[in-house]
Amino acid sequence: MKTLLRCIAAALLATSASWAIAQSAQNFPNRALRMVIHFPPGGPTDFVGRAMAQKLSEAWKQQVIVENRPGAGGVIGIESVLRAPPDGYSILFGTGGSLALAPALNPKLPYNVFTDLAPITLLVVNPQILVVHPSLPVRNVNDLIRLARSKPGQINYGSVGPGSPQHMGMELLKSMAKVNLVHIPYKGTAPAMTDLISGQISAMFNSMPSVLPHIASGRMRGIAVGSAKRSPAAPDIPTVAEAAPELKDFQYVTWYALLAHAGVPKDIIAKINAESVKALSDPEMAKRFSSQGAEPAPSTPEELGRFMRKEFEDWQKVIKAANIKLD
Secondary structure: OHHHHHHHHHHHHHHHHHHHHHHHHHHOOOOOEEEEEOOOOOHHHHHHHHHHHHHHHHHHOOOEEEEEOOOHHHHHHHHHHHHOOOOOOEEEEEEHHHHHHHHHHOOOOOOOOOOOEEEEEEEEEEEEEEEEOOOOOOOOHHHHHHHHHHOOOOOEEEEOOOOOHHHHHHHHHHHHHOOOOEEEEOOOHHHHHHHHHHOOOOEEEEEHHHHHHHHHHOOOEEEEEOOOOOOOOOOOOOEHHHHOHHHOOOOOEEEEEEEEEOOOOHHHHHHHHHHHHHHHOOHHHHHHHHOOOOEEOOOOHHHHHHHHHHHHHHHHHHHHHHOOOOO
């Protein structure tokens, strides 16, 4: 009899828990949410994140509060979400740098992005532009490759630091083109851009909002976009693959995505996904993002999970080929 009572109690408890989760998903959200962005205010990440937060706030009639938690390559922001209750009221605005590149560079991160986080949706992809100083005698990627092969170790390029997406994008180009370019790391975009404009460095991959005004003014020359197809924000600039057929498989973009604690019920993940995809499909939203060179790329949670895994594996290959180790 005691065993029977215990079984009945366990069944009732499980039923009660399932009912509570269903009710939670049905009523979600019924209070304010927070969106953690692991970058400082300002810049393309903040632009996209705040636009999404505004759209979700309007749809749910609940405020989505943006919380900037920069530092440690995304670790501070991600841990903030992982410490929160797994109820869907804390969501992460993550980037390819923190969700694929950082785990590939550092297997000792205090979390596992593939098991501790639940993918919600890919948000946008940002084609990166390869720019050079106007004094460099190159007009396209083929020119750059030929020049680099004729002057091994004499042409340098900048990035915002070792292991940064800009660094890894150029390492991918170096590896595929089999050229020797010298890496000059900086502590941020601003000083790197200043030195590129002054001619202290010769080349750099960077985001469209950062470089398009300088290309227009003639202070730097855009020679290629890293995406598989041309960007509507810079239609006159060819892709790396177009200009250099030997690099036909080259692709380097940055991307942003929404994720949550892995313990968040799937019904709640589905609700956040559905509303996010709807927001990304809004023509006005797409226009706002396109003005910054960002291309909406909504996905299912499963598609985002597969995309993250492939990005992680691809960066692992680049890191191994370039023998990159972070101190």
